[in-house]
Amino acid sequence: MINEKIICAGFGGQGVMLMGQLLAYAANEHNLNTLWYPSYGPETRGGTANCSVTISEMKVNSPVISQADTVFVMNLPSLAKFEGKVKPSGRILINSSLVDKKTERTDINAYYIPANEIALKLGNPRVANMVMIGAYLGLTKLFEKETIIKLLKKSFGEEKAHLIPINDAALQAGIDYIEENYPQ
Amino acid sequence: MSKIVFQRTKGLTEKEFSYCPGCTHGIIHRLVAEVLEELNILDKAIGISPVGCAVMNYEFFNCDMQQAAHGRAPAVATGIKRVRPDNIVFTYQGDGDLASIGTAEIVHAAHRSENITVIFINNAVYGMTGGQMAPTTLVGQKTTTSPFGRDARLCGEPIRMSELLATIPGATYVERVSVHDPANVRKAKRAVKKAFEIQMKGLGFAFVEFISTCPVNWGKTPQEALNWAKEHMINYYPLGVFREPKEDAQ
């Protein structure tokens, strides 16, 4: 039974909110129940940002996630703030390009993905968030990459359609990175 | 055979005015009502009653009316005019209502150039609450809350709303008139008519300020009050057109 609780955390401008939204949109595409909730406040760019997503076959109750199945850590401050939120044997996906520390937790599964380096190699560091989503898809097989691409197309519209190939490549790079470094 | 030379305007109901003897609200009501009748807009007029002496003028104007919270008449008028642009919407407000508690509403209605007509009654005092100092009270003028006369160092100079609103690009028409003698009454009526015609043409915010009297709270007889308005009020609040549509400018 699917009942995924996810926290995405980083700084504003890293596309942290979009990561959560894409997962929530994908859940809705599959007729799963879902709820996305952002931290909100005066900070936009540069400040800390996080959002929670619940994806479930059951009705979603508490929007507050106390025990997350998955935490995305996109920058260093988010590691200290959110590693305690991962439930035992849950997973933490760390953007090792910007986080040079390892998690202190030994009861969870940690995945270190150099998302910014991979994104930069592809030509745009801004798709680091898509590398992370790709890694998540590779680990969980929750959604197909094509679902995410379809949603991105819808969200980007004609104006930004030229950005689809690099986002596609970033998602694939994330999937490939997991396959090569964390074979299941 | 006798012939009718004067009769009650259809713009007023038969309800007796509640105003004190000698107060010029009555004249101004009649001017507004006559204009509504003469322009044949009475049946699509919606008026806004203020808080103050004119609070019950919904009983006097013979058209649809809404009574507004203190100072908020221009906001209420905005709400009506925006959803019923084909109606004629006017507010009737005193100086406590418009020039004190309602400054934000009148300034922004003018700023947006709401297509409404505003009739502003300046008698330099809060009438209904019993003669307290208004933002328009003259320097040195004694009221119940300026018992030693208005002190400009403590309370500032009296506010000139027409001059203030005339600085706003959205204020299409701004004129100050008086009703202290028959010639000025006739002039005032022309201003009211123009203010409604501007709305009918969709030209935007039209504002007519009346120098009015309050014999009771000024402690004067009606005639003394008219004289005082002429000698003191108009001295500080000069009559005239402060803004008008380009085509009408001389």
Add this chain to the structure above:
Amino acid sequence: MAKVMMKGNEAMALAALKAGCKAFFGYPITPQSELPEYLAKHMPKYGGVFLQAESEVAAINMVYGASGAGVRVMTSSSSPGIALKQEGISYMAGAELPAVIINVMRGGPGLGGIQPSQADYKQITRGGGNGDYYVIAYAPEDLQETVNVIKEAFDVADLYSNPVMIAVDGLIGQMMEPVDVDMEVSKRELPEKTWATTGTQGKRPPVNINSLYLDPLNLEKHALKLAEKYRLIKENEQRYELVNMDGAELVIVAFGTMARIVRSAIELLSEEGIKVGLLRPITIWPFPEKAFNEIPDSVKGILSCELSTGQMIDDVKIANNGRLPVGFFGRTGGMLPEPEEIVSAVKAMLGGLKHE
């Protein structure tokens, strides 16, 4: 129709458009600003009026004017802004004008904070402005319910000629959930607005929108007429949901986001063999007193859970009428409890009850 993902504030705006709202007057304030933003963009397509007012005070008085002119009208704000609107709301209740007012609550008092809160409960349910009056207030818990009650609220406002408030917290405004804005809701048979100022058009005597009654005898008559209306509303419009009541040891009363957190707590408790029910007010005024008659004999106590320091608990005590012990759990200032905190509060209360 398939559900689409929408942000709460946007879904509320769209629900209003679907309900035939033809005018919106508002002023920006966090955490509800996406609502006016959405309407600024989409209202023109629906042939309606959108206007950003110079203040909340002006906005609610524009609502007064438009409602008095017979048009379906809405405003939205958040706690401090709703406080500013109380003058106009009192006038509207007095003049018997319908409107829908959305309050996306944040922490207070004063400027407070911008995070989710339910600390306006008393302001909403006790009138908020001056005089003998009430606003009908819905406090939905998720986006589908929020959209549905907004659509109904326009009918309810028109039916009773009274302002209706939608009381949600910042979380509901900011979150995204799948929602079907076209879901059918119950419709009311509505009287014609013969009182509206539309201009006489030479066809009828003038009408007047007014809350002034200088003769105390007339004002008393008016207040009694309103009181009779409120009695009818209490009789007909109480709405609530009862969850997991069969054999429950304890009942939690909670609304809005807090009710959802409580649902998760109830699941955790049931894993430990502790049966707890939820009495969820959907209207907070009228408060669902009727629901308290349905609390089974197995229940030993009631826990009021709120995003405040304890406001609804007074209504819980009135409705409970001394029958069961009443406890309280709350977080405030924008803090949201984790379900585990409610689990602890329930255990503490049950433990205390056993020792009594």
